[in-house]
Amino acid sequence: MHAFILSFFLLTAQAANAPQQLTVTDQGEAVEKIELEQYGLSYLDNLFINQDKLKILLDELDKKISVEPKNATLNKTGEIVEGKPGIRLDKPKFQTLFSSSFYKDKPKKIEVPTKSNYPRVDTELLAEIKEKEIGHYVTYFKKGNKERSHNIKLATDAINNYVVFPGEKFSFNKIVGERTTEKGYKKAPVIVKGELAEDIGGGICQVSSTLYNAVSLKGIKIVERYSHSRSVPYVPPGRDATVSWWGPDFVFKNMYNQPILIRATSVDGKMDIGIFSSDAAELHSSK
Incomplete structure (x- = not known):
C-alpha cells in the first residue's frame, strides 16, 4: 500500500x-x-x-x-x-x-x-455467473474490410466481460465511449439518413445489433433502441440497433435477480456474443 x-x-x-x-x-x-x-x-x-x-x-x-x-x-x-x-x-x-x-x-x-x-466483480461472483448461457447471437462481416473490422474489434473488447447487476441499465454509448481517432477508431462505411457514407467508428452498429439480439430475453427490458433508416445485411429486418455518440443509444435493463455477464468476441469475420448468468437466475421484476 x-x-x-x-x-x-x-x-x-x-x-x-x-x-x-x-x-x-x-x-x-x-x-x-x-x-x-x-x-x-x-x-x-x-x-x-x-x-x-x-x-x-x-x-x-x-x-x-x-x-x-x-x-x-x-x-x-x-x-x-x-x-x-x-x-x-x-x-x-x-x-x-x-x-x-x-x-x-x-x-x-x-x-x-x-x-x-474493492472491485464489484470478484473471482467468486464471476465463477458463479459464467457457467450458464442464457442468450447467444452470431453475426458475420467481411474481414477484408480492415477499417470496419478494426472498429468492430475495439467496440467488442469494450463490452466484453461487462457485468450488469440486477436492476441496472446497460448503455452502449456509455460503456463503449465516444468513438474517436485518439481511441484508435478509423473511418469506415456508415448509414446516414438512408445513405452510405464514411465516418469515424463505422461498423460498431453491428456490435450493438448483435448485442441487441443476444439480450432479447424474457429477463431483459429494452429501454432504448433505434433501427437504421435502411436495412443492414448482418441481421434480419427490424432486428438492428443503431448507435451514434451524438444520437441514438442502445440501452437495456437487467430484470433478473442475478447479475448477467457479457462475453463478446470478434475473430475472422465472426461477431459472437453470449450472455451468461447464475443457475439461480430468474425474472425478478417486470417494472
Whole structure:
C-alpha cells in the first residue's frame, strides 16, 4: 500500500479564494505546501473551518491518490483472471486529522489515510455467473474490410466481460465511449439518413445489433433502441440497433435477480456474443 504524506504549513499570507493546487507523490515523499489558514472563516477570526473549501480539498486529494479497482475477468480460454482492489481517500479520518492540525500552532506532517476500494466483480461472483448461457447471437462481416473490422474489434473488447447487476441499465454509448481517432477508431462505411457514407467508428452498429439480439430475453427490458433508416445485411429486418455518440443509444435493463455477464468476441469475420448468468437466475421484476 502506498503511503501518502500531506505537509501542512501555517503561513500568514492572505487566504485565497480556493485551495492551492495539490501535488501528491508516493514513497513517503512530501506534497506541495497547503496553507491551513485559507480554510478558516475569516469573519469569525479563523475559529471555524470553511467546510466548502475543505470539501474542494477532499475531492481534489481523492482524485489524485485514488487507484481504481480492477474487476475479475475471463481470458480468451475462459479462465478467471483475478481482480485487484484499488485505494481511495478515507475522508472521515482525513477530516479528523485535518481539524486537529488546523487548530495547532506548529506545522505538522500527517500520513493521508486511505482505504481499500474493492472491485464489484470478484473471482467468486464471476465463477458463479459464467457457467450458464442464457442468450447467444452470431453475426458475420467481411474481414477484408480492415477499417470496419478494426472498429468492430475495439467496440467488442469494450463490452466484453461487462457485468450488469440486477436492476441496472446497460448503455452502449456509455460503456463503449465516444468513438474517436485518439481511441484508435478509423473511418469506415456508415448509414446516414438512408445513405452510405464514411465516418469515424463505422461498423460498431453491428456490435450493438448483435448485442441487441443476444439480450432479447424474457429477463431483459429494452429501454432504448433505434433501427437504421435502411436495412443492414448482418441481421434480419427490424432486428438492428443503431448507435451514434451524438444520437441514438442502445440501452437495456437487467430484470433478473442475478447479475448477467457479457462475453463478446470478434475473430475472422465472426461477431459472437453470449450472455451468461447464475443457475439461480430468474425474472425478478417486470417494472
